[in-house]
Amino acid sequence: MAAALRLLLPCLLAQVWLAPGTAPARPQAPAVQNETLQVVRAPEEEEEEPWPPAGGQQLSEQTSDLGFSLLRKISMRHDGNVVFSPFGLSLALAALMLGASGQTRAQLEGVLSAHSPSQAGPGHLPALFRRLRQHLSRNQELGLTQGSLAFVQEDFDVKGTFLNLSQSYFDTQCVAVDFRNASQARTLVNRHVNRETQGQVPGLLDEVNPDTKVMLVDYVLLRGKWLTPFDPAFTEDDTFHLDKYRTVKVPMMYSEGNFASTFDQRLRCHVLQLPYRGRASMLVVLTERMSDHLALEDYLSAELVGTWLSSMKTRHMEVLFPKFKLDQKYEMHELLKQMRVTRLFSPWAHLGELSAISRNLKVSRVLQRAVIEVDEEGTEAAAGTLSEIVAYSMPPVIKVNRPFHFLIYEEASRVALFLGRVVNPTLL
Structure with missing residues (x-):
């Protein structure tokens, strides 16, 4: 088996809580249940240019520093083995930022970028992450696979612009699911994730909250080969x-x-x-x-x-x-709260770019699982x-x-x- 960091899988769950007296969301059933949803055509991408573009170096540094900060937070809880992906977590937060506005978006941008929102347009960070993903995907020898899945409650009203931008920036595949049937939803999500991660994560979810409306899953799979293998x-x-x-x-x-x-x-x-x-x-x-x-x-x-x-x-x-081989799972939302990313997980979250009923929408969990196995040939990672x-x-x-x-x-x-x-x- 190739020595590699097999997989890092960050997973974001967004749940809707309806306030007393609030009408249910307007039904908007997909054309085909439990299949990939069709979204409007993504805007044309900018021309390719060598990395880094303007702001690219700062993005890489901020992603690394986010990782080091999280490592220190994890160390306050235990002093054992640790493995996670700063890149994967940053992608997941940037994807969620597409649905956020106001203070919620500002807090997300604060941990992803050294610049304030006033210094760059709303699409600046997602565009940089898209450029970074494109740069990495062109390197065939690297053996890095990255993708995004959005599981959407079948009668939940998600804005088409959010789905369109998610597809444009992160190639997100949207899948309809009925979270009210928790057992069936868990099976469906785990099956899709297992397929996309080439069998590295056969059972990501142990349980599903039936109140879930949107679940975003970003995954990173690395199959790295040593330049000079160990004999x-x-x-x-x-x-x-x-x-x-x-x-x-x-x-x-x-x-x-x-x-x-x-x-x-x-x-x-x-x-x-x-x-x-x-x-x-x-x-x-x-x-x-x-x-x-x-x-x-x-x-x-x-x-x-x-x-x-x-x-x-x-x-x-x-x-x-x-x-060695490590298999670790973290509740990143608790660590992010310690880094002042709090609005996203509170009843005051502003997710108006994701749904018209944003005042009842919040993110309940940010989970990340990482598996790394290192041997003579290289590093393989889910x-x-x-x-x-x-x-x-x-x-x-x-x-x-x-x-x-x-x-x-x-x-x-x-x-x-x-x-x-x-x-x-x-x-x-």
């Missing part, structure tokens, strides 16, 4: 140190060749670049002292990563890296202070045998596709 003949069980006192045995992969790396003297950590085909890489960050890996997270930022990359030196070395960086000759052997962080990014855009922490490679 399985050299993989052997070896010791991985969980802390000072506990160890586990893990399959440790081995490779010898030219690798780019640097050493951060201030943070006392090694940074190793493991390249994929298709101009993408995994950055592995390994602190010198085992107990420092959590403290390192306070300093992580897009600016710091950029400094590491600019100081990389390529040298011949031996690398030992553990095989802090503002600058550190002092100096030239440093890493030892001829670097052995990743203690807790470490990883960042998978595409090199031209430097967007954070996946981010994680491995504390125990033997646990999901």
